[in-house]
Amino acid sequence: MADHNTGNELHQSVFSGDVRKVSALIRTYxxxxxxxxGxxxxxxxxxxxxxxCVHLLLAHGAPVKVKNLNGWSPLAEAISFGDRQTISILLRKLKLQSREHMETRRPDLVRALSQMGDFYMELKWDFQSWVPLVSRMLPSDICKIHKKGASIRLDTTLVDFNDMRWERGDISFLFSGNSKPSHSLIVLDNKLRVYxxxxxxxxxxxxxxxxxxxxSSDIVAAQMSTKQITFSRAQTGWIFRADKKEMVGKFNADFYYLNGLTLESRKRREHLSEEDLQKNKAIVESFTKGGGTHSFDESARRPSLEPPVTEPVLWEEYIQADPGKxxxxxRTLICKESSKSFKATVAMSEEFPLTVEMLLNVLEVIAPFKHFAKLREFVQMKLPPGFPVKIDSLNYDGMRT
Structure with missing residues (x-):
């Protein structure tokens, strides 16, 4: 059997809280x-x-946006532990690392934008669910994208998501790839005529x-599982079956059924008090009944929790346990898991003048706006030939454990 300690010296030193050894190892590991x-x-x-050890690791570039085998990031674990200072420093470092990553990618993105042809396109989506609460949270929008040179204008009616409600408006995002980063993104409010x-x-x-x-909220980990996804040709006709082909706008499109798309989510709440749970439940109930907006009490900052009391664990016990277990x-885990299976019909057109890769380059620029995140995840899947000009019938069967 391989020596589990090999290559894990830094992990073991952190595990035992040996700051001097961590400081010595961190430069070479x-x-x-x-x-x-994980x-x-x-x-x-x-x-x-x-x-x-947390401060040392962050000072040497330890990534914050990384998940273990159970889907939890260091920030999620910090929220569970409940030390306010640690949560704060991780949150700040996460935002800094995200900005640095975007700036590293920026020259390639601007180059890709400059090289692709200029275009105008509309992205229309209308997600529906048979569950009333969920229907109110799913967005519908026509997003208009104008691209010229290394610049993009994006028009949308979805402004933000606050208090479990989508805020509507008439907003334009102007991205200028040739401007310096601090001046490259401007937001226009077309109703108020301000920017x-x-x-x-x-x-x-x-x-x-x-x-x-x-x-004061649940720790949530959600991931779209695309491993089991399959695409099969949609059929038409009762007796003489044929592959379904239709015009979508002015483009010929082949229709496919999408199967095996699963959204897996986990919620942890071991860090929440009974009072927190009651407050959060009241907010959700008020929302389902069409109540007003709610906000957290900001008059006093939340104090750190008492550190969790746990049985001491030896390094050997930890590293010899089954992967992910x-x-x-x-803190003792209090976790609720749910899984939702999605089905959809996708129309793919090889006549469409834009490729999926081109769209990804455009979406990369506007990725910080959270309502594009799921759209971007979907587009990154292994799609059939062509461009997804229409996606229909996105329903799910919910399963809970």
């Missing part, structure tokens, strides 16, 4: 390396409450507000 459970050294430092530059950094108060919300290192 990959701080993003995962162990057999945990990075930062995961372990956070789960075990080793704050000095503003998009800030790249939140204020101190905004960060602390976000920490309050994280500490380590002994508990932090």
């Amino acid at each position: 990959d701080v993003a390396k995962k162990d057999k459970h 945990n990075t050294p930062l995961h372990l430092a956070v789960m075990l409450g080793h704050k000095e 503003q530059g998009v800030r790249h950094e939140e204020t101190e108060a905004e960060i602390e507000d976000e920490v309050d919300i994280l500490m 380590p002994p508990p290192l932090g």
Whole structure:
């Protein structure tokens, strides 16, 4: 049997809270390396409450946006542990790393935009569900995209998602690839006839507000499982079956059934008090009855929780456990899982003048706007030949455990 310690010296040093050894090893070891459970050294430092190790790892570029085998990031584990300072520093570093990643990708994106032809297109989506509550949360919109050179104008009526409601308006995002990063993105409010530059950094108060919300809400991990996805040709006719082909707008399109798309979500709440649970339940109930908006009490910041009381775990016990099933290192997990299976009909046209790769390059620029995230995930799947000019009948069967 292979020695489980090989290549895990940094993990083991963090696990034992040996700050001097961590400091010596950190310069030569990959701080993003995962162990057999998918945990990075930062995961372990956070789960075990080793704050000095957390600071050391972050100072040496440990990634915050990384998940272990159970789908949890270091930030999620920090929320569970409940130390406010650790949550705050991880949140700040996550935002900084996201900005740095975008700026690294920026030259390639601007180059790709400049090289592709200019175009105008409309993306229309209208998601529906038979569940009344869910129907009110699913967006419908016609998004208009104008592309010229390295610049993009995007018009949308979906402004934001707050208090479990989509906010409507008439908003345009102007991205200028040739401008310096701090001036490249401008938002127009076409109704109020005003504009503003998009800030790249939140204020101190905004960060602390976000920490309050994280500490008083469920920890949610959701991922779209595309491993089992299959596409089969849609058929028409009762007796003489034939592959379904129709015009979508002015483009010939082949229709496919999409099967096996599953949204898996997990919610953790071991960090929440009974009072938190009652407040959150009241907000959801008020929303389903069409009640008014709610906000968190910002008059006082949430204090840190008492550290979790756990049985000591040896490194050998941890590293020899089955992958993804380590002994508990932090607060006792309270987790609810759900799985939803989606089915859809997709119309693909090889006549459409834009490729999926081109659309991804455009969406990469506007990816910070959260209502494009799921659309982008879908487009990245292994689609049949052509461009997805229409997606219909997105329904699901819910399963809960």
